[in-house]
Amino acid sequence: MSETVQAWLLCVAPGVYAVLPRQAMGHLVDDFSVSNVPQAPGYANHVYLWKDRILPVFNLSALTLGERQAPLLLGVVAYRRDTEIKQGAIALFEAPKLIGVPAESADWPEGRCPWPALADSCVTLPSYGACAILSTDKLFNYSAQC
Amino acid sequence: MAQLSQNLYVLIDMGSWRMALPQSDVVSVELLSDAICTRKKRRLVWWIKWQDNRVGILALDEHANSADVEDIDGNVLVLLGESKTPVLGLACANLEVINADEVSNEVALPTVMSKALNLFTHLAMHRGELLCISELSKLEAYLQQAVN
Numbered sequence: 001m002s003e004t005v006q007a008w009l010l011c012v013a014p015g016v017y018a019v020l021p022r023q024a025m026g027h028l029v030d031d032f033s034v035s036n037v038p039q040a041p042g043y044a045n046h047v048y049l050w051k052d053r054i055l056p057v058f059n060l061s062a063l064t065l066g067e068r069q070a071p072l073l074l075g076v077v078a079y080r081r082d083t084e085i086k087q088g089a090i091a092l093f094e095a096p097k098l099i100g101v102p103a104e105s106a107d108w109p110e111g112r113c114p115w116p117a118l119a120d121s122c123v124t125l126p127s128y129g130a131c132a133i134l135s136t137d138k139l140f141n142y143s144a145q146c
Numbered sequence: 147m148a149q150l151s152q153n154l155y156v157l158i159d160m161g162s163w164r165m166a167l168p169q170s171d172v173v174s175v176e177l178l179s180d181a182i183c184t185r186k187k188r189r190l191v192w193w194i195k196w197q198d199n200r201v202g203i204l205a206l207d208e209h210a211n212s213a214d215v216e217d218i219d220g221n222v223l224v225l226l227g228e229s230k231t232p233v234l235g236l237a238c239a240n241l242e243v244i245n246a247d248e249v250s251n252e253v254a255l256p257t258v259m260s261k262a263l264n265l266f267t268h269l270a271m272h273r274g275e276l277l278c279i280s281e282l283s284k285l286e287a288y289l290q291q292a293v294n
Contacts, residue, residue: 035276037269038163038210040259047269047276054269054276056256081257088256141257 004100009128011094013061014069019101019123019133020077027076028096041144042068048089050076058139059091064113069093079136088140099125106130117142155249157272159240161219162208165266165278169243173232174225181215181223190214191293194223194235201225204289205237210265212292226282233282234289248272252279264288
């Protein structure tokens with residue numbers, strides 16, 4: 001029997017799934033409004049004002065589908081910027097599920113999304129196919145010029 | 147008095163978003179309808195004559211992209227510069243002087259929003275809403291890029 005670890009299965013765009021380590025997500029928000037940051041790239045041009053903090057919102061639908069879609073939920077996560085710990089939010093399109101993730105890595109999902117710049121590795125999940133294991137550090141320090 | 151002015155921001159209402167600059171950068175406030183349009187090669191360039199100086203005008207749309215002055219909602223032109231000499235005019239819907247104490251939770255722009263560093267240095271909150279903090283040098287460079 002192969003070894004598995006518990007992680008969140010996230011719907012990061014309609015029909016697109018990714019995995020997030022269990023300890024990475026702190027809160028789930030279903031009643032929210034976001035503010036636009038002009039000139040910021042489409043995948044990160046919103047912020048969520050939460051508990052007197054300004055959280056950037058990463059919306060993977062802009063990268064995976066080529067068009068940003070409005071999420072149903074926000075997952076509040078922590079990430080590292082230089083030596084500081086910051087908070088951000090990931091746009092979600094379904095409620096996350098806690099699942100067992102196999103240890104064996106797989107090839108990156110196909111498509112336009114630059115997964116290696118956003119994720120640490122990839123696994124194959126029954127019913128979902130190849131799913132990237134997201135790195136919050138990579139997501140919120142991502143710059144398209146890289 | 148000089149110290150007091152350093153603690154003031156001018157909050158510039160761009161219609162669908164808001165930004166702030168140090169109040170000391172404001173030289174004058176004029177009417178956008180006094181702007182003059184001339185053609186530079188194939189491009190229309192907007193400017194205003196202010197005390198014998200020709201001051202270029204920056205107009206920004208809802209995405210903060212350079213826009214035509216005629217497409218901007220509002221009729222306010224804030225002239226920005228140093229030492230009472232304007233270097234650009236910014237078209238906007240309205241403006242308000244606020245105390246820096248009202249601006250809270252100022253944070254540097256996250257790396258993932260780095261493209262917005264063309265215009266802004268920080269994000270902050272004011273009366274529970276987002277405020278984008280800019281500086282004169284960024285707006286000046288943006289105007290130069292837009293007209294050249």
